[in-house]
Amino acid sequence: MANEAKAKKKGGLLGIFKDIVYGMSSHEMTRHAVRQRASMEHLFILITMGDLLGVPILPPYYSLRLLPYVTPQIAGWKRRMLRERDVTDILG
Amino acid sequence: MNTLLAVIIGMLTVYLTYTRYARRIDRNVIQSDPKRATPATLYMDGVDFMPTNKNILFGYHFKSIAAAGPIVGAIVAANLWGWLPAIIWLVLGVSFIGWASDYSGIVISIRNDGNSLSAIAHRLVSPRSRTILFMFIFFYLLVGASAFVGIMANVMESQPRTHLGIILLTAMGLLLGQMLYRWRTGLVGATVLTVGVTLLGILAGPWTEGIFKSFNAGLNAISGGTPLVTYFDPTLANFKGADAQIMPSLLFWAIAICVFCYAGSVLPIWRMAQPVVYVGFWISALSIVLGLVGAALATFIKPEVAQFVLPAFKGWNPQLGPAGIMPLWPMLFVTIACGAISGWHALFGSVGTARQIENEADMLPVGGGSMLCEFLLGLLALLAVAVGSKGAPVGAFATGLGGFISVWGVPLQYATSLAFAAFIVIVLVVTQLLFRVMRVTLSEWLGDVIPPVRSQHVSSFVCIALAILVVMTGTWIYLWQLLGGANQLMAALALLLVTVWLASVGKSWYYAGLPAVFMYVTTIASLLVTSYNLYFNVYQINLAAGRVVPVIGSGLMVMVALLLIVAALFIGFDGWRAFLRYRRRPAPAPTPATARA
Numbered sequence: 001m002a003n004e005a006k007a008k009k010k011g012g013l014l015g016i017f018k019d020i021v022y023g024m025s026s027h028e029m030t031r032h033a034v035r036q037r038a039s040m041e042h043l044f045i046l047i048t049m050g051d052l053l054g055v056p057i058l059p060p061y062y063s064l065r066l067l068p069y070v071t072p073q074i075a076g077w078k079r080r081m082l083r084e085r086d087v088t089d090i091l092g
Numbered sequence: 093m094n095t096l097l098a099v100i101i102g103m104l105t106v107y108l109t110y111t112r113y114a115r116r117i118d119r120n121v122i123q124s125d126p127k128r129a130t131p132a133t134l135y136m137d138g139v140d141f142m143p144t145n146k147n148i149l150f151g152y153h154f155k156s157i158a159a160a161g162p163i164v165g166a167i168v169a170a171n172l173w174g175w176l177p178a179i180i181w182l183v184l185g186v187s188f189i190g191w192a193s194d195y196s197g198i199v200i201s202i203r204n205d206g207n208s209l210s211a212i213a214h215r216l217v218s219p220r221s222r223t224i225l226f227m228f229i230f231f232y233l234l235v236g237a238s239a240f241v242g243i244m245a246n247v248m249e250s251q252p253r254t255h256l257g258i259i260l261l262t263a264m265g266l267l268l269g270q271m272l273y274r275w276r277t278g279l280v281g282a283t284v285l286t287v288g289v290t291l292l293g294i295l296a297g298p299w300t301e302g303i304f305k306s307f308n309a310g311l312n313a314i315s316g317g318t319p320l321v322t323y324f325d326p327t328l329a330n331f332k333g334a335d336a337q338i339m340p341s342l343l344f345w346a347i348a349i350c351v352f353c354y355a356g357s358v359l360p361i362w363r364m365a366q367p368v369v370y371v372g373f374w375i376s377a378l379s380i381v382l383g384l385v386g387a388a389l390a391t392f393i394k395p396e397v398a399q400f401v402l403p404a405f406k407g408w409n410p411q412l413g414p415a416g417i418m419p420l421w422p423m424l425f426v427t428i429a430c431g432a433i434s435g436w437h438a439l440f441g442s443v444g445t446a447r448q449i450e451n452e453a454d455m456l457p458v459g460g461g462s463m464l465c466e467f468l469l470g471l472l473a474l475l476a477v478a479v480g481s482k483g484a485p486v487g488a489f490a491t492g493l494g495g496f497i498s499v500w501g502v503p504l505q506y507a508t509s510l511a512f513a514a515f516i517v518i519v520l521v522v523t524q525l526l527f528r529v530m531r532v533t534l535s536e537w538l539g540d541v542i543p544p545v546r547s548q549h550v551s552s553f554v555c556i557a558l559a560i561l562v563v564m565t566g567t568w569i570y571l572w573q574l575l576g577g578a579n580q581l582m583a584a585l586a587l588l589l590v591t592v593w594l595a596s597v598g599k600s601w602y603y604a605g606l607p608a609v610f611m612y613v614t615t616i617a618s619l620l621v622t623s624y625n626l627y628f629n630v631y632q633i634n635l636a637a638g639r640v641v642p643v644i645g646s647g648l649m650v651m652v653a654l655l656l657i658v659a660a661l662f663i664g665f666d667g668w669r670a671f672l673r674y675r676r677r678p679a680p681a682p683t684p685a686t687a688r689a
Contacts, residue, residue, distance in 0.1 A: 008657065015147075018239060019145055019148045020147050020148070020150055020151040021149030022151065022153060023147065023149060023150060023151020023152040023153075023154075023155070024151035024152065024154065024155040024375050024377070025146035025151075025155075025370060026279070026370070027144075027151065027152040028155075028156075028366070028369075029309055029362075029366055029370065031139075031142075032361060032362070032366060033307055034138065034139050034142075034223050035139055035140075038137075038138070038139040050564070063234055070236065076137040076139070077137075078136050078137075079135055079137040080137050080139060080140070083135075084211055084685070085141075086105070086208055086211060086222065086226075087210075087229065087532070087533050087536045087537070088139075088208045088209065088210050088211050088225075088229065088439060088442075088443050088530060089208060090532050090533075091439060091440050091444060091529060092441050092517050
């Protein structure tokens with residue numbers, strides 16, 4: 001607890017300033033990189049969809065190899081895919 | 093009046109608004125609860141919904157809302173009515189309307205599962221309001237992009253000292269993208285190199301002025317020194333109206349800006365749009381910080397650059413053209429948009445910032461705090477133009493800001509060069525993003541009906557061609573006020589939606605409802621005034637003289653203004669009915685908030 005408070009104090013004003021500058025300069029770039037990664041993950045999910053459903057659609061060996069990496073992403077993927085979207089979403 | 097006093101007024105406004113009004117609304121009306129789960133924590137998908145530290149979000153939200161709007165609006169308004177009405181509207185606007193709009197845009201999204209304003213309007217108001225809002229957004233983006241291309245082309249044609257800096261900004265942006273995403277260079281080294289070279293290019297502007305002057309002269313020699321188009325511009329000759337000319341050099345710079353925006357729109361975002369914004373951020377941030385602190389210190393260090401030279405008040409209705417009207421109400425309230433209140437902020441806040449808010453206690457510092465800081469940016473622009481020379485508005489702004497920067501020991505010539513470049517950089521980076529968003533909006537809107545529009549090249553070309561057509565009307569002030577009208581109307585509609593939502597959950601709606609009514613009436617009136625001015629001052633006079641180009645452009649602008657009014661009336665009518673429906677209904681019992689995990 002004391003260490004946490006100490007670390008917080010150490011960040012102090014300089015830490016706040018750093019966060020604000022990061023938010024202004026680079027946060028948008030980070031968000032874009034994260035979005036790109038998410039769109040790649042969507043492709044992986046698509047590739048392994050047959051195995052997820054128990055129906056081997058593509059040659060199953062490769063998609064089965066991918067399955068362990070894809071499974072943890074399913075919850076986030078479902079949220080992204082099922083969420084209602086409209087044109088204004090591109091502004092964010 | 094001097095700059096120190098104005099800065100003190102600005103700081104007091106921020107302090108009093110935040111502590112005495114905004115916090116009270118946050119505590120008593122919205123009842124923000126740090127223990128209530130936000131969409132970012134409830135629906136965290138690691139992409140759109142992501143809990144983020146409030147300081148980072150403050151910077152992100154501020155940078156996303158603070159662009160060319162607060163600067164250009166303050167410059168134009170101070171030149172039309174004087175600095176006093178402008179500063180009064182900035183202070184009152186941000187205190188009672190602006191922060192409420194930004195903050196409420198975030199609140200309404202957070203309390204409605206992170207949905208966008210259009211999705212909430214679809215549910216709370218009426219299904220058609222969403223469709224109308226899409227159309228509204230497209231024309232809003234079109235008018236915005238046109239206004240920015242117009243002012244940039246004029247500044248670049250008249251200020252050859254800015255050219256080298258802008259060319260280097262583009263080159264360094266492309267290089268930065270390559271370094272970061274292909275060569276995997278470290279961010280700090282790449283930033284130092286690209287921002288440093290761009291800054292040197294800007295400061296070397298006065299040395300290369302002669303070269304670019306000759307270049308412009310060479311372009312004008314193509315037509316033998318005669319203008320491509322001559323048209324009547326009611327804002328010339330001290331607002332009495334005179335014939336204006338479009339020279340080949342102006343057309344060249346307008347097209348060059350559009351080519352830049354086309355590249356920013358169709359290239360992968362990491363290749364150009366994002367790195368140019370990043371390099372531009374450091375240039376504009378440097379100029380703004382040096383300018384703002386310089387404005388406060390100038391009274392002590394360099395008093396000659398701190399005294400206001402612009403008249404405090406120029407009249408209630410400065411006439412623009414033979415049959416023009418420019419009444420202080422409603423026109424001042426749309427001429428200065430972003431520094432006082434802006435629809436863009438609420439729109440962006442609902443889809444961008446709200447989905448990253450970690451804690452409800454962060455809604456006010458992020459939403460309200462960013463808006464209050466943007467007010468300071470608008471105030472800086474107003475101070476710069478108020479102390480600047482009595483020349484062209486942007487020139488006066490650059491002279492004024494250059495004076496503030498020179499307080500730090502930078503020679504005035506270079507400081508003014510930096511101020512000009514900062515202005516163009518701020519406008520340019522926003523414009524390329526506007527075109528990018530506009531082409532996506534057009535594809536989504538018309539892609540099913542007109543399949544070729546789905547192509548990014550076709551949709552970008554259509555957007556740019558429309559913008560060039562609007563720019564060629566030549567009456568830039570009306571274009572800016574059309575943008576202000578659309579922007580403020582968007583803010584009024586956002587506040588209207590917040591009012592309906594507050595009524596639907598049984599909360600006091602006055603803090604949003606009264607500003608909504610004021611902005612709704614004011615902006616519709618301003619769009620009518622702009623349509624009147626365009627029709628009688630530009631359309632009829634140029635039609636009588638047989639000039640085709642300005643007739644097409646001004647006719648198009650009148651149509652856009654009327655379309656926005658009709659769209660606003662539909663949404664207003666639906667909103668009013670929804671409001672009455674919720675008011676007649678008994679207030680819902682308070683539901684327990686979902687606790688944070």
